[in-house]
Amino acid sequence: MASGTTTAGGAPLRQDAAGERRWRARRHRWDVRWSPYAYIAPFFVFFAAFGLVPLLYTAWASLHRVELTAPADMEWVGLRNFSRLVADEFFWNALKNTVTIGLLSTVPQLLIALGVAHLLHGRLRGSMFFRVVALTPYATSVAAATLVFVLLFGRDYGMVNWALGLAGIGPVNWQNGAWASQFAVSTIVIWRWTGYNALIYLAAMQSIPDELYESAALDGASRWRQFVHVTVPSLRPTILFTIVVSTIGATQLFGEPLLFNGSAGATGGSDHQFQTLGLYLYEQGWVNLHLGRASAIAWAMFLILVLLGTAAGLINAYRRRTG
Amino acid sequence: MRVRAGRMTYAVLIVFTVLSLFPLVWTAIAASGTNGRLARTPPPFWFGGNLPKNLGIAWTDANMGVALLNTVIVAGTVAAGTVLFSTLAGFAFAKLRFRFKNVLLLLVIGTMMVPPQLSVVPLFMLIAELSWTDQLQSVVLPALVSAFGVFFMRQYLLEALPVELLEAARVDGASGLRVVWHVVFPAARPAMAVLAMLTFVMAWNDFFWPIIALTQNGSPTVQVALTGLGRGYIPDQSVIMAGALLGTLPLLLVFVAFGRQIVGGIMQGAVKG
Structure with missing residues (x-):
């Protein structure tokens, strides 16, 4: 950078400025393109973790026998929970x-x-x-x-x-x-x-x-x-x-x-x-x-x-x- | 047409006012007496002298002191997080161009329709696995997502934030985050304040998930402690009412102080939603 600012001809200065401009333009494009996703990411990350995944997992759990005392032990029962519900x-x-x-x-x-x-x-x-x-x-x-x-x-x-x-x-x-x-x-x-x-x-x-x-x-x-x-x-x-x-x-x-x-x-x-x-x-x-x-x-x-x-x-x- | 209100209008509105306030006033009346006084006919219509004593019992024995502190922490964190995330996402949906924008916005709106019951079982299994039962993050983290908040901020920023302002900031070479900080947040401030208050009220009164995740003697929120009271934790009715009063008073104070803004926010959200 120091060489560009000395008086030894205008060329390096212009080159640097052009490079700087190009870099900034690229950063700007990158920013415009990707920053929207960064802004919506927190919402969707939390929604996925505490909304969507649990929602789908509820469907999965409904096909199992799961007891509160041992939630990790799941036994596949197919649609039995639903058929019991209809008869209940x-x-x-x-x-x-x-x-x-x-x-x-x-x-x-x-x-x-x-x-x-x-x-x-x-x-x-x-x-x-x-x-x-x-x-x-x-x-x-x-x-x-x-x-x-x-x-x-x-x-x-x-x-x-x-x-x-x-x-x-x-x-x-x-x-x-x-x-x-x-x-x-x-x-x-x-x-x-x-x-x-x-x-x-x-x-x-x-x-x-x-x-x-x-x-x-x-x-x-x-x-x-x-x-x-x-x-x-x-x-x-x-x-x-x-x-x-x-x-x-x-x-x-x-x-x-x-x-x-x-x-x-x-x-x-x-x-x-x-x-x-x-x-x-x-x-x-x-x-x-x-x-x-x-x-x-x-x-x-x-x-x-x-x-x-x-x-x-x-x-x-x-x-x-x-x- | 806005017709000048007649006597009949005032009479009906005053009846409505009395009906709206009566249960709250009577909570205080019941909390200021004794159990025996509540079992009289006619029921008491004026205050007794036992309010400080009953409030004290509710504060310590029913864990209301801890519950109030916990609820301030939970509702404050939830409100701050929701406002921040909703403003960022609302800004992107209102003013920026990106792929899948409309699909993602529809997804946000769709999540408003999903009942919370649909996720409680896996959430419970998750916090059991992480040993988060009775820890406040178990009620804070799932509440940080608010589809309503995103939609509310988007609707506000559509009009409140001129595109020229954003472009001017861009031309000046401001980066994305600087634009957010210096242009978006100032423009969004009124709506952020309203959303913060609405979210705070909702988080304060959140019921279903907290009574599953927290317990009376662990680290309850106000609603958990009140549920314990209602289910026979302390048999004295005047103490139960003192607990209900303690749990409601902070929000009522917020409403007295910011009632105008909250009313404005709800009406604004209604028109644009």
């Missing part, structure tokens, strides 16, 4: 409960959220206060929320039964009744997620152009008709999005039914009346110590989601073609 009344019971609790929690939750979002969309004093408050249940963990609701829904001293008693409705056994317990578990889900969904709907409402409402108003549409004919159709993609997210959440429901059972364990009630698939998986794997069977349940849950997704996609495509 508790699996069907859990599937049925997951569907009913899913409906009981998702439908009211999204309807209330839509209504609250509509109210929040008006010109409002303290709108930020209402929004933050709507989100506080979302900040409360499943565990903390369920512990409180267990007390509120207590049969003998719970606040809910006390209030119902004032109205002359005799004590409901929220823990042991089949529908009552599913209703109580759904209430916890509704409480935690309604405000969150309301904010998502509110965000979508704010992006509806005012002109749509103005022309509807010119046509003499009432506020209710505007809501039905302008707001809801414009919100369709967002509503679909929240239905998908809530459905995925509902199929995985676990913490609420686990803790709603108090110290009685992962059975989901004395009669398994509110045991969900997620809870059943936990019971098989970590109470009964059958990891192979738990894997089979996990894949069954996934297949159910895939089936639901495919069905929704088909219905959507059909509607688009006919409608």
Whole structure:
């Protein structure tokens, strides 16, 4: 380098500069070409290690007898875990409960959220206060929320039964009744997620152009008709999005039914009346110590989601073609 | 149309507010009394004088002190790691050209649909093999991947980061990492802050995997300790409620301080997602 900077003719200097430029250009090309992969690498490395490989390995484990006490000893059993599952009344019971609790929690939750979002969309004093408050249940963990609701829904001293008693409705056994317990578990889900969904709907409402409402108003549409004919159709993609997210959440429901059972364990009630698939998986794997069977349940849950997704996609495509 | 809210609107919203806050307020009321007070009819509607005592029992006997410290470590690490990785990947997906970009992006979105149950059995076998049970890295490492985070940052950077700015930095001869540090991170900062808060909340409340990987008397997170309480670890209901209060209060404080930003982040993510 030192020779290039001396005055002994311009040639070495130019040569060096050209070399330097070439080197920099090459480095630049190399950088442009490969650095994107470096930026996405951490995500994909962690995803592969803790997402993809375990996912595939779950399929492998579901074809084996694996016990929690000795997870390294795997005995090939083919599809036996799955055939046992099909013959298992508790699996069907859990599937049925997951569907009913899913409906009981998702439908009211999204309807209330839509209504609250509509109210929040008006010109409002303290709108930020209402929004933050709507989100506080979302900040409360499943565990903390369920512990409180267990007390509120207590049969003998719970606040809910006390209030119902004032109205002359005799004590409901929220823990042991089949529908009552599913209703109580759904209430916890509704409480935690309604405000969150309301904010998502509110965000979508704010992006509806005012002109749509103005022309509807010119046509003499009432506020209710505007809501039905302008707001809801414009919100369709967002509503679909929240239905998908809530459905995925509902199929995985676990913490609420686990803790709603108090110290009685992962059975989901004395009669398994509110045991969900997620809870059943936990019971098989970590109470009964059958990891192979738990894997089979996990894949069954996934297949159910895939089936639901495919069905929704088909219905959507059909509607688009006919409608 | 944004119509001025009438009395009815306020009335309904106030009812909604009361219903949203009541279980939290009542947690504090129940935590401030005694077990006997909770077994009265009507149930208590106002605070008793036992709050410090119950909080103390929950702190030591129910391991809530350790649990809070662990959860701060876990949620803090997860939030920092997720934000860093998501910003890098989100930047690449938003602004750079490379082969297989669209396929890889679809893969990221696809992973959002995969339920966590699908990986718990092998993850459990893995941490059993590595003797990581009851060690915090067993809950930190799997949580560092957030497809939502990558997507969130990509959507933000698509608009917030002008291509001209990147090209100007390139022409000045800045290397890739310098561009990231001096151009991408400053542009992404608001979204990074929101993602950090959302991730922190999610990591704080993460439930399914931690109760498998950690135990009550080892190194629990808050949710593990609360699960222990709910499953009969301590029979006193007012102490259980004190534990629930301890486990929720830090997040509620975060919400009081940054509620506006968190609300903004969720609404922003909703429109763009």
